[in-house]
Amino acid sequence: AAGVxxxxxxxxxxxxxxxxxxxxxxxxxxxxxxxxxxxxxxPQFLISFYEKMQSDKGSIPDRFSAQQFSDYHSELNMSSLxxxxxxxxxxxxxxxxxAFFGQGTRLTVV
Amino acid sequence: xxxxxxxxxxLTAQEGEFITINCSYSVGISALHWLQQHPGGGIVxxxxxxxxxxxxxxxxxxxxxxxxxxxxxxxxxxxRDSAVYICAVQETSGSRLTFGEGTQLTVNP
Numbered sequence: 001a002a003g004v005x006x007x008x009x010x011x012x013x014x015x016x017x018x019x020x021x022x023x024x025x026x027x028x029x030x031x032x033x034x035x036x037x038x039x040x041x042x043p044q045f046l047i048s049f050y051e052k053m054q055s056d057k058g059s060i061p062d063r064f065s066a067q068q069f070s071d072y073h074s075e076l077n078m079s080s081l082x083x084x085x086x087x088x089x090x091x092x093x094x095x096x097x098x099a100f101f102g103q104g105t106r107l108t109v110v
Numbered sequence: 111x112x113x114x115x116x117x118x119x120x121l122t123a124q125e126g127e128f129i130t131i132n133c134s135y136s137v138g139i140s141a142l143h144w145l146q147q148h149p150g151g152g153i154v155x156x157x158x159x160x161x162x163x164x165x166x167x168x169x170x171x172x173x174x175x176x177x178x179x180x181x182x183x184x185x186x187x188x189x190r191d192s193a194v195y196i197c198a199v200q201e202t203s204g205s206r207l208t209f210g211e212g213t214q215l216t217v218n219p
Contacts, residue, residue, distance in 0.1 A: 031205065033205075033206065033207070035207075035209075037151070042196070042209040042210065042211045042212060043196075043198075043207075043209045045206045045207065045208070048205065048206060050205075055205065056205065056206050058206065088151040090151070090153060092207075094205070098141070098143075098155070098158045099143065099155065099158075099200075099207060100155055101145070101152075101153040101154070101155060102153075103151070103152040103153075104151040104152060104153070106151060
């Protein structure tokens with residue numbers, strides 16, 4: 001069965017660069033969530049989309065933006081990267097309540 | 111105080127032992143998830159519960175809505191069960207998940 005696909009799996013960027021993370025939800029899922037998990041930390045909610053509209057917003061920095069496209073995939077855009085942005089970013093998709101998770105993108109900012 | 115608290119934070123067991131991980135929460139929820147995270151970060155959804163009990167193979171999850179408590183049990187534990195187990199709740203006020211801090215389980219052969 002198709003799962004939630006994230007790309008890239010690993011990404012290394014320098015400070016002040018930009019990064020774009022992509023999330024492809026399970027087919028027919030209409031909701032996408034983005035989470036950030038720092039080293040040794042529990043995941044923190046960033047933002048979610050339902051039917052291509054932002055549905056909830058968490059602790060997402062102003063330097064980050066995200067959107068959900070007509071095919072329901074979502075992209076997280078991160079600008080002016082800082083060392084503290086190094087983390088695992090994973091997305092989840094759902095239809096109704098049960099959420100399914102991607103493998104995550106590990107971003108390292110050097 | 112965190113909205114979702116897990117215990118223990120770390121657990122070491124011998125192969126074959128029965129394992130219990132507990133989760134308590136303080137908010138109203140529509141669902142509770144038990145997740146497994148392996149080194150490297152990938153997260154696997156084990157169970158989603160809104161009431162009662164679910165079983166899948168050697169894994170059993172229970173929830174008591176009145177007491178705001180859930181448990182994850184692993185019977186006949188195996189070294190491949192070694193992972194971080196995370197409890198996450200979906201609040202009734204929204205759809206986002208709030209995560210516990212996770213329980214690092216190590217099962218020794």
